[in-house]
Amino acid sequence: MTDRAAAGPAAPRPTLEAVAERAGVSRATASRVVNGGAGVRAPLVERVREAVAELGYVPNQAARTLVTRRNDAVAVIVAEPETRVFTDPFFAEQLLGISRELTAHDSQLVLLLVEGPEDYDRVGRYLAGGHVDGALVFSLHADDPLPGIIRRIGLPTVFGGRPGWPGSEGDRSILYVDSDNRGGARDAVRHLAALGRTRIATITGPLDQTASVDRLDGYHDILLDADPRLVAEGDFSAPGGERAMARLLDRAPDLDAVFVASDLMASGALRVLRERGRRVPEDVAVVGFDDMATVAEAADPPLTTVRQDIEGMGRLMVRLLLRGLEWTDDAAAGGRPLSSVVTPTRLVRRASA
Numbered sequence: 001m002t003d004r005a006a007a008g009p010a011a012p013r014p015t016l017e018a019v020a021e022r023a024g025v026s027r028a029t030a031s032r033v034v035n036g037g038a039g040v041r042a043p044l045v046e047r048v049r050e051a052v053a054e055l056g057y058v059p060n061q062a063a064r065t066l067v068t069r070r071n072d073a074v075a076v077i078v079a080e081p082e083t084r085v086f087t088d089p090f091f092a093e094q095l096l097g098i099s100r101e102l103t104a105h106d107s108q109l110v111l112l113l114v115e116g117p118e119d120y121d122r123v124g125r126y127l128a129g130g131h132v133d134g135a136l137v138f139s140l141h142a143d144d145p146l147p148g149i150i151r152r153i154g155l156p157t158v159f160g161g162r163p164g165w166p167g168s169e170g171d172r173s174i175l176y177v178d179s180d181n182r183g184g185a186r187d188a189v190r191h192l193a194a195l196g197r198t199r200i201a202t203i204t205g206p207l208d209q210t211a212s213v214d215r216l217d218g219y220h221d222i223l224l225d226a227d228p229r230l231v232a233e234g235d236f237s238a239p240g241g242e243r244a245m246a247r248l249l250d251r252a253p254d255l256d257a258v259f260v261a262s263d264l265m266a267s268g269a270l271r272v273l274r275e276r277g278r279r280v281p282e283d284v285a286v287v288g289f290d291d292m293a294t295v296a297e298a299a300d301p302p303l304t305t306v307r308q309d310i311e312g313m314g315r316l317m318v319r320l321l322l323r324g325l326e327w328t329d330d331a332a333a334g335g336r337p338l339s340s341v342v343t344p345t346r347l348v349r350r351a352s353a
Contacts (some may be wrong), residue, residue, distance in 0.1 A: 019034070019051045026047060043324075065308065066226065071111075072107045075132040076095065081138050089295060091139075093292065093310040095311070097317075098317060100311075104287060105322060110131070110132055117139035134158070136317045136318065138162075139160070141209055142208040148165075156321060157175070159177075161176060174339045175339075179345050190222055191349075199227075201248045202219045203233075204233050229252045232244035234262075237265065241269045256285065260287065266287075304350045308345050
């Protein structure tokens with residue numbers, strides 16, 4: 001006799017009717033509670049939840065989707081190669097915030113990476129297939145077709161970072177979460193100037209991304225007449241920071257400070273400064289941007305940087321998307337439209353400046 005036969009037939013799966021009977025309510029009321037509907041009095045909600053727990057009732061997801069028109073799944077789309085996404089701590093922190101917030105709302109994360117032109121059709125087909133309730137999109141570049149694809153599909157979306165594609169400026173229907181990139185850059189450069197540094201350089205991120213442009217604008221807000229030789233473009237990676245720092249030292253060897261638009265690039269800049277025999281901060285003061293503990297605190301010397309709450313921004317993106325879905329359902333009742341969110345930054349002082 002097999003173990004299965006010895007165990008006897010499986011117990012029947014609890015039904016919604018059984019939940020309703022146990023709670024002493026109608027099937028319709030039990031369904032509204034189980035599927036997250038509104039309009040049920042609190043005592044009845046509690047009785048249904050107790051019945052669900054006692055019976056071990058598990059809702060049928062397919063039936064639940066028909067009732068709620070929701071999949072309880074959100075696409076997270078990153079417009080970067082997978083090698084970058086899985087090695088850059090910035091993406092790790094942001095995905096951590098997104099994952100934790102989705103879990104708290106009993107929703108699933110579906111990660112979609114866009115590495116090349118051939119990926120756009122695949123991602124577009126998936127999004128149009130009704131598999132997810134909405135999308136979170138970040139690390140867009142200026143010519144990225146994703147916003148247009150998403151707009152044609154009509155999928156609720158929140159973007160990570162201020163939009164910068166044609167026609168996006170002033171469009172309040174576009175929801176995004178960003179940090180005060182320009183203000184944070186001003187604080188960094190102002191700090192370097194207050195230390196008495198007079199040849200302050202900057203390493204930017206890719207200038208086809210709005211965060212990079214905003215941080216460069218913040219640099220120029222403080223240094224209106226900055227020498228163009230003191231500006232070098234990077235790519236938000238440590239090797240990119242190394243290359244940009246080397247270019248700056250070659251064409252402006254008298255520089256005495258550098259504001260770097262990310263901690264990873266700053267770590268690369270510090271390596272080049274050591275190789276060139278420049279002491280930090282005595283000869284060259286360095287300020288980064290992000291305040292990722294695994295990078296800024298581990299740097300040699302520890303990095304003065306501008307803190308943005310990366311994990312918190314991931315959480316905010318989820319909350320804004322879910323509130324947007326609720327607002328869409330309640331719009332006929334006069335719900336207030338949602339607004340984008342810009343989070344504050346602050347300077348964290350360590351040994352590099």
